[in-house]
Amino acid sequence: MAELDQAHESYELGMHTEQLSGRTQQVFFSAEESGNLVYPWAPVVDFEKSGEIDAESLNQQEVNAEIRRLMSEGIGTITVRNPGAKHSLGVGILSRLNLHFDGSLGYFGCGLLDGPNVTVSGRVGWSCGENMMAGTVLIEKNGGSTFGAAIRGGDLVCKGDVGSRTGIDQKGGTIIVGGRAGAFSGFMMQRGRMVILGDAGKNLGDSMYDGTIYVGGSIADLGVDAVEGEMTDLDREWLTRKLAQYGLEAPNGVENMTKIVSGKQLWNYDNLEPTEKKLVL
Amino acid sequence: MAYEKDINHFIKGDGLDSEREQTIGQHIGYRYDVNLVPDYERLTPFLKNYIETMGWTDLNWLEDVHMGYEESRPAVFDRNINGWVTIPEEIDLPDNQQDRDMIARELLIKFQMSPKHPMVDLRKAYAKF
Numbered sequence: 288m289a290e291l292d293q294a295h296e297s298y299e300l301g302m303h304t305e306q307l308s309g310r311t312q313q314v315f316f317s318a319e320e321s322g323n324l325v326y327p328w329a330p331v332v333d334f335e336k337s338g339e340i341d342a343e344s345l346n347q348q349e350v351n352a353e354i355r356r357l358m359s360e361g362i363g364t365i366t367v368r369n370p371g372a373k374h375s376l377g378v379g380i381l382s383r384l385n386l387h388f389d390g391s392l393g394y395f396g397c398g399l400l401d402g403p404n405v406t407v408s409g410r411v412g413w414s415c416g417e418n419m420m421a422g423t424v425l426i427e428k429n430g431g432s433t434f435g436a437a438i439r440g441g442d443l444v445c446k447g448d449v450g451s452r453t454g455i456d457q458k459g460g461t462i463i464v465g466g467r468a469g470a471f472s473g474f475m476m477q478r479g480r481m482v483i484l485g486d487a488g489k490n491l492g493d494s495m496y497d498g499t500i501y502v503g504g505s506i507a508d509l510g511v512d513a514v515e516g517e518m519t520d521l522d523r524e525w526l527t528r529k530l531a532q533y534g535l536e537a538p539n540g541v542e543n544m545t546k547i548v549s550g551k552q553l554w555n556y557d558n559l560e561p562t563e564k565k566l567v568l
Numbered sequence: 569m570a571y572e573k574d575i576n577h578f579i580k581g582d583g584l585d586s587e588r589e590q591t592i593g594q595h596i597g598y599r600y601d602v603n604l605v606p607d608y609e610r611l612t613p614f615l616k617n618y619i620e621t622m623g624w625t626d627l628n629w630l631e632d633v634h635m636g637y638e639e640s641r642p643a644v645f646d647r648n649i650n651g652w653v654t655i656p657e658e659i660d661l662p663d664n665q666q667d668r669d670m671i672a673r674e675l676l677i678k679f680q681m682s683p684k685h686p687m688v689d690l691r692k693a694y695a696k697f
Contacts, residue, residue, distance in 0.1 A: 295631065321679035322678075323678075323682065324617065324618050324677070324681060325621070325622075326680070326681060326687075327681065327682075327683045327685075327688055327693075328688070332669065334623060383623060385623065420629060420647075421628055421629035422622075422624075422629075423628065439629070439632075439647065440629025442628060444574045459632040460629060461631070478602040478603070478632060480603075481629075495596075497602050497603065498602070498603065501602050514609075518577075521604075521605050521607070525605040528626070529626070532625050548603070554596065554597065
């Protein structure tokens with residue numbers, strides 16, 4: 288990449304402040320040293336080995352502990368019967384696993400996941416897939432509000448309708464809604480992709496910093512700084528492949544979906560800003 | 569910005585596009601297009617193996633991983649340590665963003681899954697279960 292020329296107007300004015308940058312980690316790394324495909328601490332599981340849990344008489348902590356116990360025994364495909372819409376089921380799983388819920392989940396189901404493939408045959412309550420890092424979650428029926436709140440990665444799919452504030456504070460990953468999504472979906476979205484095959488509610492993408500929202504139906508209205516973007520061939524290819532993966536189709540074809548992106552008028556990332564404020568004040 | 573600009577925009581240029589960026593001499597935002605979706609024709613054998621191992625059919629969370637820059641050196645951001653991992657100097661980088669992104673994804677997996685990753689020690693010290 289071309290070097291940034293630091294000798295700019297701002298330096299002459301004496302306004303330059305520290306660089307905004309992350310912390311570099313390079314001393315640990317050799318590209319050849321690791322052939323692992325899972326975390327070093329992850330239990331070794333076999334997808335061919337299956338186990339079953341009847342959750343009817345268990346509380347949510349007991350169900351989650353039982354999932355971990357089966358994983359520690361090498362079982363890679365687990366079915367949970369009678370989840371009974373209990374809250375916080377299937378959370379914090381940080382390795383590969385096939386997990387099936389035969390029924391519905393309550394609030395905060397399947398949160399903090401990093402790797403597993405989860406299916407839910409019923410509905411889910413508020414904040415399903417919250418802070419999800421990686422993996423796939425497929426909901427056969429409807430989802431509650433704040434579906435995929437603060438999701439960072441992976442695919443979170445609801446074949447039915449979802450409530451308001453879907454993907455609020457989304458930081459990555461893909462949220463797919465087969466039906467409608469409520470108001471303020473994509474609120475403060477920062478990156479990632481949201482696909483709404485049905486209609487989108489009011490204030491779609493309000494205050495979004497970045498990321499992309501694709502809508503197959505009508506949009507009630509756009510939020511602040513959400514603007515229509517141009518669909519590209521890469522977008523269409525990606526949408527076609529991703530929807531087919533979950534047995535979904537855009538009602539009028541992916542070529543007729545509407546793409547929403549950030550207008551970036553609210554951006555004020557600028558390391559001069561504090562200094563300038565001091566000068567002004 | 570998605571695709572209105574050249575996909576290789578940040579390889580070819582310095583990222584100082586707006587008047588504001590030229591004034592301050594610094595690019596505002598990420599120095600890669602966060603909305604760029606991957607070109608699956610360019611998957612590496614390692615990534616294909618990773619996808620298969622995890623039981624996925626695509627790159628999943630790695631779709632959001634791109635090659636960026638830290639202190640003007642090619643690097644990939646590791647969310648698990650909240651920091652940039654610089655790309656080893658001995659690796660020859662291709663001249664296009666899509667191929668560079670695939671290398672970044674492969675290296676990030678190797679880094680995160682390594683027994684030397686900082687999370688291994690943190691986990692020993694703080695893990696509750």
